[in-house]
Amino acid sequence: MSKIPPYLQPGDTIGIVCPAGYMPTEKAQTCINTLLLWGYKVKTGRTLGSNSQNYFSGTDEERLNDFQQMLDDNDIKAILCARGGYGITRIIDKINFKKFRKDPKWIIGFSDVTVLHSHIYSNYEIPTLHAPMAAAFNDGGAENEFVLSLKAVLQGKEIKYSCDGHEYNREGKAEGDLVGGNLALLAHLVGSDSDIKTKNRILFIEDVGEYLYNIDRMLCQLKRSGKLSKLAGLIVGGFTDNKDTERPFGQTAYEIIKEAVKEYDYPVCFGFPVSHEKENLALKVGVQYRLKVNRYEALLAE
């Protein structure tokens, strides 16, 4: 049974860090303002708007320390990763989860943050939150249903999502812990200490900017490592900005996924709003959900 971190109360503090790529503070300003407006306090870590001159928001040590401090600080009730990019793999094995395991808090983000989701759930069965990050609040985003879904989850509201049907949907019902995230990272973690567990679980996947052949190869890896055969259900989010080779691959991302799971009989839903685009609902990784799929719609409820 997983140990769900406490939901937030008005006045609780959310810490904001950049455990991977660099982000200037002004790009997180709307996010900060919005969190304040929602009634929370905000504490920004040193890795947000750091003086780093390269890709990362700081050296490995700086990123590790910032995250570790937030993890161990009793006053911080949730940690929002301001952006993804690349970098958590570099520090994951050095993070000390001892205190966090005793007093879990919500860790929020997606994309590169998939490493944290998978690592924490697989090792400690503590739920985390796959949800929009700071940039999603900009350009009016703070008002949209996807960013607001983060607010609702933090408040502890019961989650019930529905989305339009898709012609590739495979009908059925499923119950299980929700796991998943960015496909490239899930594949990258196979065989490591952060490897995702999928048996009897509902898996969700999304990705951005991948070559179609590489999407196929990653699905082959998940399949060959036994990650797709025993699912309770599969949720396919956005696969956006796909790239193709000079000689076309000949299948869309959704066709590739549909084919990869055709021999199994669990429900599969396509076009779920979890992605690198605006459509990105907050999902609790490691919490039990019920998935109901038919041709006309898909329902996901806690």
Place this chain on the structure above:
Amino acid sequence: MDRKQFLSSALLSAVSIPAFAKQSNDVDEDGSILPLIPKYLKAGDTIGITAPAGYITPEEIQSAVMKMESWGYKIQVGDTIGKKDFTFGGTDDERRADFQHMLDDPKIKAIMCARGGYGVVRVIDKINWTKFKTKPKWIIGFSDVTVFHSHLNRNFGIASVHSKMCNSFPDDWSKAEPIQIETIESIQKVLSGEKMKYETIPNINNRNGTGEGALVGGNLKLIETMAGTSSDLKTQGKILFVEDTGEYMYSVDRMFWNLKRTGKLSGLKGLIVGGFKIKKDEDTEDFGKTLEEIVLEKVRGYSYPVCFDFPVGHQRNNFALKCGIKHRLNISNEGVILKEI
């Protein structure tokens, strides 16, 4: 391979096969598993050419056919040459069937993959290795063919050849650079059974030392994407070589983390870093680390030799390497020597 596991599987196979067939790997005096080495080729032997991944036209393999015939071999061109299913050299079933046919045809002594691309992983689990295991033959290629190398090493301990493929044979030999000719001739040397020895110049970032072990490796991305599968490369006690092309620096870093985090770097006898063609990031953010720094930080806790710029990769200086066969790697200020022993 786990010795205990090996012994039990050897015992099992001894029951099911005729006594004269040499099917299982021998164990040498220090208990390590000796590779199963396919028979080297002699004049008149047949090499099959097949396209298990990307598609290729008959014209594009012509130069390779003529060259290998000039080495005294016969060539059998598979059904997949000239076949096309989008990016693939035929449908999964066509590619599998062509490869299987060559694998089971006793006349064919070696199989050269015409080119890489993508596609071997889509068929690997449907290939029947039963006949091949009793009568191994050379499987030749690199890039996507890394899947075969890793699968054979992991599951059967059968040696294979990591080398250029048909699409790297120049159309006009009179215009070919000496390095192209030399690398292609290295394939012939390997196939004819010559003991291989390569020497290369020192790199300031090399870590000196000597190591002995079976040579394994190939394309880094493919090694990563086989993690957790039945083709997953085992590297314990071995010399690992890696190369890649067209990857962003962050991705190269992530892949080396994958090697480390899946336990592939801790028990090596040596690490050989071949060519890495890095893709430039569109948004010009500096990754802040060189390839050498990326590699060296991962192996800091270990003491085996490490060398850079070894002539293997998606490049002209891509020499033929015998995967699965014991080599000695010697790295010093004078240079790097990789020698079959």
